[in-house]
Amino acid sequence: MGLDATAALLQRLLAWGLMPLWLLAGFGDWLCHRAQRIEDSAGTRESLLHWLMLLEMGSALAAALLLELNAGVLALLLVLCAAHELTTWWDLRFAYPRRRIPPVEQWFHALQFSLPWVGFVSLALIHRGQAAALLGRGEAADWTFRLKAQPLPLEYVWAVAVAGTLLVALPFAEETLRCRRAAAKAAQRSRLREAVRAAR
Known part of the structure; x- marks a missing residue:
């Protein structure tokens, strides 16, 4: 299999294998949070950490879909993947003492940890010249951020x-809303208890 055929195969695997699996893993993770009722344990703070991870990976996804994959964009993707890894560690360190993390949720986490790196390595292999340029080898590094010269099909971008x-x-927005409502109810109950104690 030639070089171009390998790159084409990797692109198909990314588009029709990794991407759907990654999105479904995110949905599965939300289902686990809902079943665990995180609004009654880790609450809003954990939900906001989920949004930070979504912002990191959403930015990476938008860059990979819309921008020319050169040294600058690959460096950005590397930074965002590393930031996602650190935020994930922060999230788990916060959640673990406050709620149970069942095996099925850990399995979804494993997909969410690994798939961004699989995507990054695959893109680096497809664009190996600019990936090598990041290390100061081969061709000159292109650090500019610009739209793809040959855009992905608009239907695919919209579908993603x-x-x-x-x-x-939307599911994680529902999670945050659920956590905020639970926090408001807990605060209301606390105020009521304080009022009852003060009235005695």
């Missing part, structure tokens, strides 16, 4: 955007 909204963004 809609699927990401329906499977990830």
Whole structure:
């Protein structure tokens, strides 16, 4: 299999294998949070950490879909993947003492940890010249951020955007709303208890 054929195969695997699996893993993670009722344990703070991870990976996804994959964009993707890894560690360190993390949720986490790196390495292999340029080897590094000269099919970009909204963004918005409502109810109950004690 030649070089061009290898790159084409990797692109198909990214588009029709990794991408759907990654989005479904995000939805599965939300289902686990809902079943665990995180609004009654880790609450809003954990939900906000989820949004930070979504911002990191959403930015990486938008860059990979829309921008020319050169040294500058690959460096950005590397930074965002590393930031996501650190935020994930922060999230788990916060959540673990406050709630149970069952095996099925850990399995979804494993997908969410690994798939961004698989995507990054695959893109680096497809664009190996600019990946090598990051290390100061081969061709000159291109650090500019610009739209793809040959854009991905608009239907595909829109399909990813809609699927990401329906499977990830909206569910996690519901999670944050649920956590805030639970926090408001808990605060109201606390104020009521304080009022009852003061009246005695």
